[in-house]
Amino acid sequence: MTEDQFYRYLDVHGADLARWPGEARAAAERLIAGDDSAREAFNAARRIDGLIVRHLAASAGDTTAADRVLVKLAQPLPAQKGRLLSRLPGLLLDLQFAPAWPRVAALACCAALGFAIGISGVDRRIDGSDAVTRPSVADLTTAVFEPEPLTGARP
Amino acid sequence: MDDSDEALMARLARGDEAAFRELSRRHVPAMVALARRITGNAADAEDVAQDAMLRVWTNAARWRPLASFRTWLTRIVVNLCLDRKRRAAWVELEAAGDIVDPSPDAEKRIEGGEVERQLAAAIDRLPSRQRAAIVLTYHEGMSNAHVAEILDTSVSAVETLLVRARQSLRAALRGVRE
Numbered sequence: 358m359t360e361d362q363f364y365r366y367l368d369v370h371g372a373d374l375a376r377w378p379g380e381a382r383a384a385a386e387r388l389i390a391g392d393d394s395a396r397e398a399f400n401a402a403r404r405i406d407g408l409i410v411r412h413l414a415a416s417a418g419d420t421t422a423a424d425r426v427l428v429k430l431a432q433p434l435p436a437q438k439g440r441l442l443s444r445l446p447g448l449l450l451d452l453q454f455a456p457a458w459p460r461v462a463a464l465a466c467c468a469a470l471g472f473a474i475g476i477s478g479v480d481r482r483i484d485g486s487d488a489v490t491r492p493s494v495a496d497l498t499t500a501v502f503e504p505e506p507l508t509g510a511r512p
Numbered sequence: 513m514d515d516s517d518e519a520l521m522a523r524l525a526r527g528d529e530a531a532f533r534e535l536s537r538r539h540v541p542a543m544v545a546l547a548r549r550i551t552g553n554a555a556d557a558e559d560v561a562q563d564a565m566l567r568v569w570t571n572a573a574r575w576r577p578l579a580s581f582r583t584w585l586t587r588i589v590v591n592l593c594l595d596r597k598r599r600a601a602w603v604e605l606e607a608a609g610d611i612v613d614p615s616p617d618a619e620k621r622i623e624g625g626e627v628e629r630q631l632a633a634a635i636d637r638l639p640s641r642q643r644a645a646i647v648l649t650y651h652e653g654m655s656n657a658h659v660a661e662i663l664d665t666s667v668s669a670v671e672t673l674l675v676r677a678r679q680s681l682r683a684a685l686r687g688v689r690e
Contacts, residue, residue: 368674368675370656371649371650371674376656402678405631405678405681405685408627408628409635409646409681410650411628412628412632413646413650413651414651416548416549416552420541422544422548422554422558423540423541423561426536426540426558426561426565427537427540429562430532430533430565431533434529434532434569435566435569436570437525437527437569437570437573438570438571438573438574439573439574
């Protein structure tokens with residue numbers, strides 16, 4: 358690692374070597390151990406990092422600020438956006454389907470039974486009469502060519 | 513009963529106010545402190561934290577558990593802080609010129625109140641995104657990737673923000689010596 362690379366890493370990652378990439382960390386440790394200027398730069402950066410941490414820790418403000426916010430949030434809340442649409446998936450997710458396989462199996466059996474009855478004709482009357490009424494040709498002609506009863510218009 | 517943040521958010525999306533109160537109790541203190549560090553203003557910090565929690569409430573249906581609730585909330589707070597800075601016509605101090613050499617002997621005098629005051633003033637003068645990156649890195653202990661996620665940018669952009677911020681702070685401390 359060259360000194361320029363070392364200073365670049367120092368700017369990018371700070372003096373906490375734990376934040377450095379693994380291979381760069383090992384090379385930096387060797388450089389710090391063997392190069393006085395690199396070691397002094399590293400120590401200086403570490404002291405600045407310490408000052409920043411200390412400053413930020415001291416600038417949290419007073420502890421009553423959060424209490425004031427919580428009091429304000431205790432007021433009646435505004436309406437939520439998309440409430441009805443958002444509730445539906447949640448309600449569906451709340452339904453307890455487990456264990457699902459007995460219900461699925463029962464549903465599949467019902468479907469198969471209905472299909473079998475439908476194609477076998479078991480549900481049809483056995484007296485031979487066809488319950489379906491077919492319209493005669495005359496009925497169809499009347500329906501197509503007779504004038505409209507209300508307006509008198511012809512098709 | 514699952515009382516994780518994510519479980520509370522699922523209840524909150526169904527309009528459960530008790531879940532909202534619990535989430536607020538857990539996170540408001542940290543969010544006020546975070547906003548205080550980024551905005552540098554106590555009143556703004558309280559407004560930001562309140563606004564952020566109300567947005568959590570009103571937009572709860574939009575939340576998807578792709579990231580942790582804490583990350584989502586931090587992102588809302590940071591964005592509100594940056595918006596507030598923009599609206600306040602914040603005069604950004606561009607970083608000082610490139611300083612490749614950290615000037616080893618410059619920080620030997622980093623002792624005493626004057627240096628700390630200068631550092632505090634220099635942090636206050638940082639552009640808002642640089643300051644947010646510094647706060648998230650040094651105080652929240654986030655990785656550069658996590659900071660990038662919060663700031664909705666790339667890791668390399670975060671590294672650039674941090675480099676400029678560190679160079680500015682170092683330049684400010686060198687000025688103290690001089």
